[in-house]
Amino acid sequence: MQSGIINIYKEKGFTSHDVVAKARGILRERKIGHTGTLDPDAEGVLPICIGKATKVVPYLTDADKCYEATVRLGAYTTTEDASGEILETFPVQVTKEQILEVVKSFEGAYTQIPPMYSAIKVNGVRLYELARKGIVVDRPSREVTIMQCDVIEWIDETAFKIRVDCSKGTYIRTLCTDIGKKLGCGAYMETLLRTRVGQYMLEDSITLKQLETYKEEITPYMHTIEALFKKYPEVTIKEDYNKILYNGNPLSFKAAVALPKEPVDFIRVYDNEGKFIGLYTINEAKQQLTMERNFM
Numbered sequence: 001m002q003s004g005i006i007n008i009y010k011e012k013g014f015t016s017h018d019v020v021a022k023a024r025g026i027l028r029e030r031k032i033g034h035t036g037t038l039d040p041d042a043e044g045v046l047p048i049c050i051g052k053a054t055k056v057v058p059y060l061t062d063a064d065k066c067y068e069a070t071v072r073l074g075a076y077t078t079t080e081d082a083s084g085e086i087l088e089t090f091p092v093q094v095t096k097e098q099i100l101e102v103v104k105s106f107e108g109a110y111t112q113i114p115p116m117y118s119a120i121k122v123n124g125v126r127l128y129e130l131a132r133k134g135i136v137v138d139r140p141s142r143e144v145t146i147m148q149c150d151v152i153e154w155i156d157e158t159a160f161k162i163r164v165d166c167s168k169g170t171y172i173r174t175l176c177t178d179i180g181k182k183l184g185c186g187a188y189m190e191t192l193l194r195t196r197v198g199q200y201m202l203e204d205s206i207t208l209k210q211l212e213t214y215k216e217e218i219t220p221y222m223h224t225i226e227a228l229f230k231k232y233p234e235v236t237i238k239e240d241y242n243k244i245l246y247n248g249n250p251l252s253f254k255a256a257v258a259l260p261k262e263p264v265d266f267i268r269v270y271d272n273e274g275k276f277i278g279l280y281t282i283n284e285a286k287q288q289l290t291m292e293r294n295f296m
């Protein structure tokens with residue numbers, strides 16, 4: 001089995017771990033990892049990494065994401081979504097103008113308190129394990145970033161759909177609840193669809209059933225590791241430095257055919273035959289290229 005990334009459409013009813021387990025069975029490959037959990041009731045983009053591509057899991061987990069969610073006004077739930085029990089109900093007496101203003105107000109830096117039903121660990125225990133026992137503990141707040149938040153559909157008098165472009169670690173359930181708090185009428189997340197993880201889009205995803213169909217000819221649906229980093233400049237290393245390159249040792253600037261003129265976070269390094277080796281950083285002080293991650 002070749003290494004790479006497959007953009008899976010996770011359907012409702014599956015956990016992210018279910019998707020990995022089923023993909024292992026379909027592809028007969030044990031080394032598979034997913035790139036950020038989706039709740040069983042949620043659906044949408046869930047890239048999975050195959051073989052050597054499991055090394056890129058942290059980069060995809062950290063990627064920006066886009067979601068579409070239905071916000072239901074008038075109540076809070078134990079889980080902050082429709083799967084939980086109703087805690088409290090409220091009359092809904094807000095206008096569309098008020099909703100639009102409040103939704104937009106969450107753009108920018110935004111401090112969240114993660115929900116109890118989440119995989120975050122507190123004192124070594126996952127919060128959802130405590131929540132299932134009826135235990136509520138204080139959770140440290142975290143700052144996330146909402147790049148864009150828009151109302152994209154009015155469903156009825158107490159529900160509307162939002163599209164959210166956000167940074168890693170953003171809980172859309174909590175965002176929906178916080179919208180309800182700011183409106184003064186309560187809210188919870190009714191549905192969730194993830195439409196993008198980094199560069200992987202909903203329209204390019206395939207279901208597990210399609211994966212089963214395509215498994216013998218999976219190449220068109222297998223994204224290369226290097227494609228994930230295409231935003232970074234490509235640097236070729238001269239043949240005389242291949243041994244140093246393959247060993248993962250720092251390379252002097254003179255080993256490169258050419259280097260980018262502008263400052264960059266990373267560069268994609270290739271050997272003289274065009275084989276992608278890994279991500280490197282440029283150390284101006286030492287005049288060296290230092291390996292960040294080897295993908296050989």
